[in-house]
Amino acid sequence: xxxxxxxxQSAVTRERSLYERTLDVLSNVMFPVFVFFVWAVLTIxxxxxxxxxxxxxxxxxxxxxxxxxILRLHLTNVxxxxxxxxxxxxxxxxxAVCTFRRxxxxxxxxxxxLPIENLGLHARCESGLxxxxxxxxxxxxxxxxxxxxxxxxxxxxxxxxxxxxKWARYGVLxxxxxxxxxxxxxxxxxxxxYRGELQIFEGQTLRVPHAALDVTLNRFIGRFEPVQTKGxxxxxxxxxxxxxxxxxxxxxxxxxxxGPEAPxxxxxxxxxxxxxxxxxxxxxxxxxxxxxxxxxxxxxxxAIQQLPNTAGRLGPQDVVYLPGTSRAxxxxxxxxxxxxxxxxxxxxxxxxxxxxxxxFHDGIPTTGKPILLPVGRTIDAGDGYALRALPPVxxxxxxxxxxxxxxxxxxxxxxxxxxxxxxLFFMPIKLYARVRSSxxxxxxxxxxxxxxxxxxxxxxxxxxxxxxxxRLSREAASPMTETxxxxx
Amino acid sequence: xxxxxxxxxxxxAAAMDAHVAAYMAWYEAAVVLYLLAVLVFAAYWFFRNWTxxxxxxxxxxxxxxxxxxxxxxxxxxxxxxxxxxxxxSLSVVSLLTAVLFLAFGARFNIWFAAPIAxxxxxxxxxxxxxxxxxxxxxxxxxxSSWIYIHVPVVLASYAAFLIGCVLSIIYLFKKADxxxxxxxxxxxxxxxxxxxxxxxxxxxxxxxxxxDAVPASTKIDVAAYRVNSVGEIxxxxxxxxxxxxxxxxxxxxxxxxxxxxxxxxxxIVYAAYVHLHTKPSMRGSVSAWVxxxxxxxxxxxxxxxxxxxxxxxxxx
Numbered sequence: 044x045x046x047x048x049x050x051x052q053s054a055v056t057r058e059r060s061l062y063e064r065t066l067d068v069l070s071n072v073m074f075p076v077f078v079f080f081v082w083a084v085l086t087i088x089x090x091x092x093x094x095x096x097x098x099x100x101x102x103x104x105x106x107x108x109x110x111x112x113i114l115r116l117h118l119t120n121v122x123x124x125x126x127x128x129x130x131x132x133x134x135x136x137x138x139a140v141c142t143f144r145r146x147x148x149x150x151x152x153x154x155x156x157l158p159i160e161n162l163g164l165h166a167r168c169e170s171g172l173x174x175x176x177x178x179x180x181x182x183x184x185x186x187x188x189x190x191x192x193x194x195x196x197x198x199x200x201x202x203x204x205x206x207x208x209k210w211a212r213y214g215v216l217x218x219x220x221x222x223x224x225x226x227x228x229x230x231x232x233x234x235x236x237y238r239g240e241l242q243i244f245e246g247q248t249l250r251v252p253h254a255a256l257d258v259t260l261n262r263f264i265g266r267f268e269p270v271q272t273k274g275x276x277x278x279x280x281x282x283x284x285x286x287x288x289x290x291x292x293x294x295x296x297x298x299x300x301x302g303p304e305a306p307x308x309x310x311x312x313x314x315x316x317x318x319x320x321x322x323x324x325x326x327x328x329x330x331x332x333x334x335x336x337x338x339x340x341x342x343x344x345x346a347i348q349q350l351p352n353t354a355g356r357l358g359p360q361d362v363v364y365l366p367g368t369s370r371a372x373x374x375x376x377x378x379x380x381x382x383x384x385x386x387x388x389x390x391x392x393x394x395x396x397x398x399x400x401x402x403f404h405d406g407i408p409t410t411g412k413p414i415l416l417p418v419g420r421t422i423d424a425g426d427g428y429a430l431r432a433l434p435p436v437x438x439x440x441x442x443x444x445x446x447x448x449x450x451x452x453x454x455x456x457x458x459x460x461x462x463x464x465x466x467l468f469f470m471p472i473k474l475y476a477r478v479r480s481s482x483x484x485x486x487x488x489x490x491x492x493x494x495x496x497x498x499x500x501x502x503x504x505x506x507x508x509x510x511x512x513x514r515l516s517r518e519a520a521s522p523m524t525e526t527x528x529x530x531x
Numbered sequence: 532x533x534x535x536x537x538x539x540x541x542x543x544a545a546a547m548d549a550h551v552a553a554y555m556a557w558y559e560a561a562v563v564l565y566l567l568a569v570l571v572f573a574a575y576w577f578f579r580n581w582t583x584x585x586x587x588x589x590x591x592x593x594x595x596x597x598x599x600x601x602x603x604x605x606x607x608x609x610x611x612x613x614x615x616x617x618x619x620s621l622s623v624v625s626l627l628t629a630v631l632f633l634a635f636g637a638r639f640n641i642w643f644a645a646p647i648a649x650x651x652x653x654x655x656x657x658x659x660x661x662x663x664x665x666x667x668x669x670x671x672x673x674x675s676s677w678i679y680i681h682v683p684v685v686l687a688s689y690a691a692f693l694i695g696c697v698l699s700i701i702y703l704f705k706k707a708d709x710x711x712x713x714x715x716x717x718x719x720x721x722x723x724x725x726x727x728x729x730x731x732x733x734x735x736x737x738x739x740x741x742x743d744a745v746p747a748s749t750k751i752d753v754a755a756y757r758v759n760s761v762g763e764i765x766x767x768x769x770x771x772x773x774x775x776x777x778x779x780x781x782x783x784x785x786x787x788x789x790x791x792x793x794x795x796x797x798x799i800v801y802a803a804y805v806h807l808h809t810k811p812s813m814r815g816s817v818s819a820w821v822x823x824x825x826x827x828x829x830x831x832x833x834x835x836x837x838x839x840x841x842x843x844x845x846x847x
Contacts, residue, residue, distance in 0.1 A: 072810050079803035086796040087828065090789045090840065122787050238782065268668045281668050316671040317780045329782035442782040452784060456771040463767050467760035467805060496811060498749045499756070502640075 069140040082130045089121030154204035163497035165490035166508040170515035177485035178478045203476035214466025221459025228451025238444040254326045255292040262286040263437040278383035285314045285439040332440030335377040338433040355436030368426040375399035550608040557601035564594030565653040572645035576741035611669040621659035627690035628652040639754045643745045677776035685769035691762030696826035698755035699819035706748040763801040789840045793832030800825040
């Protein structure tokens with residue numbers, strides 16, 4: 044062989060060897076264990092450290108050194124970082140290699156005579172029965188204990204091969220298959236699905252992006268219950284409900300559809316927490332959040348000023364600059380009968396809806412505390428401006444989602460659970476028994492193997508052997524059985 | 532739910548106090564009965580016969596009954612499941628620990644762990660008292676049939692992991708004791724135990740005398756594996772059920788909420804445990820430490836996430 048050819052062959056050998064070595068590493072059970080630990084540690088870190096916050100938030104929450112470490116180590120977005128994703132991919136790779144290299148090739152031991160004494164779990168029973176009677180007793184006993192029994196006569200020795208819960212050895216394979224199906228479902232959802240949020244005010248119509256649906260919020264209902272607690276009265280939410288009207292964009296009609304031609308899942312609907320709306324196209328709409336938009340009439344020297352967002356669209360921390368002045372209004376929140384959950388504990392619930400707001404002059408608050416302005420009342424904002432509180436406008440936060448992979452995920456979850464139960468709860472057992480003649484009758488050697496280690500079956504094996512010994516003794520004490528067998 | 536709680540009137544506080552006092556009386560009874568069970572089970576370590584064991588099972592069963600009545604009354608008075616807050620869920624974990632232990636004890640013969648398991652169970656129950664806020668209506672996000680199954684399944688997994696952790700702790704003590712005996716005997720462990728019984732106690736702290744009532748460490752390792760396996764199956768089912776609920780409630784199977792990620796961490800650690808246990812050289816001490824670490828992550832996910840880290844699952 045020429046030198047270049049030898050070098051080429053050597054390179055191929057090295058390459059194959061590296062490939063084989065990689066597969067060896069991936070199929071070693073210690074590899075996923077190691078990855079599991081790194082994954083767990085990163086998950087705990089991601090759980091402990093607030094995720095996806097602006098950098099200043101970390102400096103507020105943690106000492107400077109720790110905040111620096113969090114930001115420099117990119118621990119602010121652990122769960123969507125490439126190292127985290129890589130761990131999951133490594134596990135999937137290891138799982139695939141293990142499945143093909145270890146799980147599928149792993150066969151149940153064949154029925155063949157072997158030195159029983161070499162198996163970890165083995166025992167010997169002696170009986171005064173003849174070989175035939177002892178063999179029949181052992182076979183019958185194993186059957187009665189739930190084993191599937193097969194027998195062979197080899198060189199004058201009776202062999203029994205039996206197994207129990209043989210199907211349980213597929214547990215790992217089924218569990219791995221479940222993971223694969225889940226991963227496929229998530230991939231399909233990521234590829235073809237979409238989701239987002241709609242903030243929709245009462246009376247407003249919005250189009251669900253990607254989906255051919257227009258949603259009109261007719262009414263939002265928030266129900267709160269005053270609850271007597273040890274600390275005083277609190278107002279706890281008991282119901283959030285959005286009454287909506289949903290029409291396909293190709294049927295631009297404001298009237299609710301009716302009659303047999305209307306699509307069954309479209310039209311008027313109520314969306315509640317835990318009770319989403321599902322369109323015929325499998326687009327889900329969920330009740331996610333709510334709020335009340337600040338609604339003000341602003342006048343200057345008696346004339347109404349049309350300022351942006353003031354007509355029922357103000358949200359917390361929204362600022363309205365008053366033209367021609369260095370004044371501004373910052374909207375805080377709305378508290379009152381419509382949303383008593385915003386009332387701090389210890390403060391009486393206002394009888395009418397009331398806005399909490401600040402008025403700033405040259406960037407400085409004009410009051411030490413938020414101004415409470417009940418609906419219907421007017422306040423002088425300075426420089427000729429007057430602010431009149433109008434009834435708030437409720438809005439509902441609706442999450443929309445389309446996930447074509449959800450059925451795969453559901454199926455994968457079922458398969459995974461089944462695999463876990465098979466793999467962890469059941470134990471495949473292979474039983475061997477060898478029955479030989481002896482001077483005093485018969486000698487029965489019995490042994491068992493499991494896929495989970497001898498210790499796992501030790502107690503049950505001891506009970507099995509004890510039961511067999513009792514059975515053999517009972518048979519020996521009852522000669523009628525033998526006589527009848529001989530006659531038969 | 533009686534309407535008096537939802538009305539802001541002067542009788543509300545008194546009505547609530549009376550009802551809370553009713554279920555807390557049964558709660559106190561359960562605390563005392565579990566404590567008695569701990570003491571009687573501990574006697575089993577020294578007498579090793581059926582009398583203290585049977586008495587311990589009776590006290591434990593009475594404690595379970597008292598706690599079931601307490602939770603039942605809370606359910607009746609509030610009109611919804613009692614595990615809607617930290618008090619309720621801790622109480623259920625404690626109850627499930629007791630129930631599961633009796634089941635595991637009968638199936639895997641792990642009665643030697645009863646004093647420690649019931650001590651932990653009782654400690655959880657006593658700690659729960661500080662979180663009892665009385666009776667409150669169910670928040671909208673919990674108004675779902677899924678609460679009947681998702682929460683108990685996850686809490687049952689926590690209970691199983693607690694028992695698994697107890698077994699792992701006992702394993703480590705027993706293994707250390709066996710190693711010590713082996714060192715003293717200088718020969719095989721079986722011979723040392725059978726022939727050098729008097730010598731076996733030499734060099735061991737007196738308070739560890741109960742270890743003589745504990746079976747061989749390999750058997751404890753097997754029991755811990757079986758119990759943790761049940762916990763892992765329950766946790767898998769619990770996470771899947773939670774994902775299905777989240778799908779109905781929030782529009783997503785998975786939100787990367789702290790409770791979800793903490794539950795994932797629990798699941799990962801116990802997945803590592805069951806994988807590790809397939810390797811004979813990793814059974815025993817290594818597995819025991821992983822089991823204990825796993826339960827530490829369970830405590831993190833249960834307490835830290837509920838109390839310290841805020842998220843969608845922060846129900847105190």
